Structure formats: C-alpha cells, structure tokens
Amino acid sequence: MEYLILAVVIAVVAVGAIAGLVVSGRRRKQLPPKAEAPVITPPREPGVGEESAVPTPEPVKTVEEVTLPPEVPAAPALDVPEPTAGRLVRLRGRLSRSQNSLGKGLLTLLSRERLDEDTWEEIEEILLTADVGVAPTQELVDNLRTRVKVLGTRTPDQLRSLLHEELVGLIETGADRSLRTAKHEDGRPAVVLVVGVNGVGKTTTSGKLGRVLVADGRKVVLGAADTFRAAAADQLQTWGERVGARTVRGPEGGDPASVAFDAVKEGIAEGADTVLIDTAGRLHTKTGLMDELGKVKRVVEKHGPVDEVLLVLDATTGQNGLVQARVFAEVVDITGIVLTKLDGTAKGGIVIAVQRELGVPVKLIGLGEGADDLAPFEAAAFVDALIGE
Numbered sequence: 001m002e003y004l005i006l007a008v009v010i011a012v013v014a015v016g017a018i019a020g021l022v023v024s025g026r027r028r029k030q031l032p033p034k035a036e037a038p039v040i041t042p043p044r045e046p047g048v049g050e051e052s053a054v055p056t057p058e059p060v061k062t063v064e065e066v067t068l069p070p071e072v073p074a075a076p077a078l079d080v081p082e083p084t085a086g087r088l089v090r091l092r093g094r095l096s097r098s099q100n101s102l103g104k105g106l107l108t109l110l111s112r113e114r115l116d117e118d119t120w121e122e123i124e125e126i127l128l129t130a131d132v133g134v135a136p137t138q139e140l141v142d143n144l145r146t147r148v149k150v151l152g153t154r155t156p157d158q159l160r161s162l163l164h165e166e167l168v169g170l171i172e173t174g175a176d177r178s179l180r181t182a183k184h185e186d187g188r189p190a191v192v193l194v195v196g197v198n199g200v201g202k203t204t205t206s207g208k209l210g211r212v213l214v215a216d217g218r219k220v221v222l223g224a225a226d227t228f229r230a231a232a233a234d235q236l237q238t239w240g241e242r243v244g245a246r247t248v249r250g251p252e253g254g255d256p257a258s259v260a261f262d263a264v265k266e267g268i269a270e271g272a273d274t275v276l277i278d279t280a281g282r283l284h285t286k287t288g289l290m291d292e293l294g295k296v297k298r299v300v301e302k303h304g305p306v307d308e309v310l311l312v313l314d315a316t317t318g319q320n321g322l323v324q325a326r327v328f329a330e331v332v333d334i335t336g337i338v339l340t341k342l343d344g345t346a347k348g349g350i351v352i353a354v355q356r357e358l359g360v361p362v363k364l365i366g367l368g369e370g371a372d373d374l375a376p377f378e379a380a381a382f383v384d385a386l387i388g389e
Helices: 002-030 092-110 117-129 134-151 156-171 202-215 232-243 256-270 287-300 319-331 350-358 379-387
Strands: 190-195 220-225 246-249 274-279 308-314 336-340 362-366 374-376
Touching: 092 117, 092 156, 092 379, 117 134, 134 156, 134 350, 156 350, 156 379, 190 202, 190 256, 190 287, 202 220, 202 232, 202 274, 202 308, 202 336, 202 362, 202 374, 220 232, 220 256, 232 246, 246 256, 256 274, 256 287, 274 287, 287 319, 308 319, 319 350, 336 350, 350 362
Parallel strands: 190 274, 190 308, 220 246, 220 274, 308 336, 336 362
Antiparallel strands: 362 374
C-alpha cells in the first residue's frame, strides 16, 4: 500500500513538470525575435580626386545677414511757416546791420553843431547813394533844413524823431499794402501773377510767397508758368511740397499761357483760396517776350480778373530796377512791388524811388536767404531799422 501511494505522488509530480515545460515552450514561441544590433560601417576615406561623401553643413547666418522686409518710408512732415504778422519787426536787426550807412550817416551829419552848405551837400549825397532819387532827396533835405532851423538846439533823441517822421512821410503814401489773396464770393480763387526779369530771385520769391499765403491760412495752388528756364518748375514744386501746396506744371519749353490757364482751372476745381503763378523772367529789351507776358494775363483773365500783379525787383540794381519797372508797368497793371536782397545793400532808398516812379506800393521785402525771410512791408518798422530806436 505504501508503495502504491509513493508511485502516485511520483506520477503527479512528473505530470506537473511535463506541463510546465510545455507551457514554457509555448511562451518562447510567442515572443518576438530579438533585434540584432546594427552593424556600423565607418565612412570610407575619399580617394584621390573624389569628393567627400559627408555633406557640408550650411553656415549659420548672423543677425546682420538676415534679410528683413523693407520699411515703408513715412510721409515727410510739412513745414509750418512763421506767421507773417510782425515778421518785419522780427527781422529788423538783420536789416539794420546793412543799412547803417544811410540812417546812422544822416544822424551823424545832423548832429553837427553847425550845419553849413557842405554838410547839407553831404546829406544829399548819402540819400542819392542810397537810391532815394533826386526829387525825393530834394524834398527831404528841404524839410529837414526847415525843421532843424526851427528846433535850434538839437538833442540826439530830437534828431532821431525828426528823421523818423520825415522818412516815414516819404515812404507812407497811403496806398493799400495788403495782398488781395482771399477767395471771391462766387468761389473763384484769387489770382496772383509774379513777374520780373531774370536774376532777381523771382521763382524763389514765388515759393516764399506761397509760404506767406499758407501761413495766413490760405489754400494755395502754384502755377509753374516759367517753362523756359531749366528746373524752374522743379524748384517751385519743391517749395510747394514743403507746405502742402500743389504745383501745376507743363512740358519744358511749353506755352506759359496754357500752364497759367490750367493752374487757375485746377485752383477752381480744388476750391483753393489763391492761385500763385510764377512767370518766366523776361528782359525788358525783348519786346516779343514782354508781349507774351501780356498774353499770359489775357488768357488767365478768361477765368476772371487777375487780383494781383507783383513785380519782383532786386534792391541792389538801383536805378536799373526803375527802368525795368517802367517797362513792365506798360505791359501789365502792376499792383505791388516785391523788393528782394535788401539785407545785403545800403540802398534802402529804392523803396521811396520805386513807389514814386510807379505810383504803387511796396508790399513785400526780402531780407535774407531763409524760407521765412519774406516779410510784409511796414513803413514805420522799416525806418526804425534804418536809423535805430
């Protein structure tokens, strides 16, 4: 019996062992095969004449080498012109530095203890040298002689006041010095023609005048009717762009009257206050060109009457400027004078002479090369600059 029990136990153990072996074998069959390690083959050294098989890495770009999208340029800022009110007073110092030979010279002579004939002749010479003109000079000297005799003893303040009154009396004719640049009641813009010979700074003056009008609140259209001088239209357009004024121009060598007509037409369409037309510089000896200036005015007047015709004169030309003024006055009706280059000359008396010659007032004077050096003329401030305060 004991042997029988021992045999059964041995049989059960044997069966369990065999079953374990079978299960283990089945599990090994279900496992995936073990991956073999890849064989790494070192790169072969290139032979003679062969290129390397290893790719060359691209260089890293620096910050400076990175191409950035182009920036859109900002619109240029417009200039803001100085207000014209009181501008001559602000520029008075510049004028007085160049006019001392007139005002200071007269005060020095009048301050002499004894005013004999030689002294009065010296006074006349100073006035004539300053281009006051023969008739105005004689009138001023006669008035001074009478008033000095009445005064008797003369203090410096009395002499300055006396000379100031007499000079203002010669300059101030009672004429209207304002510029007619306001829009008409029917909506048509005021039209201003700027005329003058070559070399007086006419186109520059036109550009500065455009700034004066903008500073006074006017909407301005510029007409580049000087089609004969190279780059004149470009020059005027540059002035206009600085203050936001549009420039109407035509082909180089084109018909000036056509450009002037188109400028007024554009001014009407845009609702501008003022159309400012720069005409070609014309020598007064060239009859054909002067006739053409008359044509420009007639063509412009198809839109309506011209409000201002401003004659630009170089103050340094003296009596020659008066000759120019006479000829221009025969072709067009001059309404005002613009005197340029007064800062560089002692010939301030041309203000008196040209007004007497034409019977029209000086409305603007140029006192330098700066953009805002064109000033409305004021007789009292001008005389203050001549003789000092």
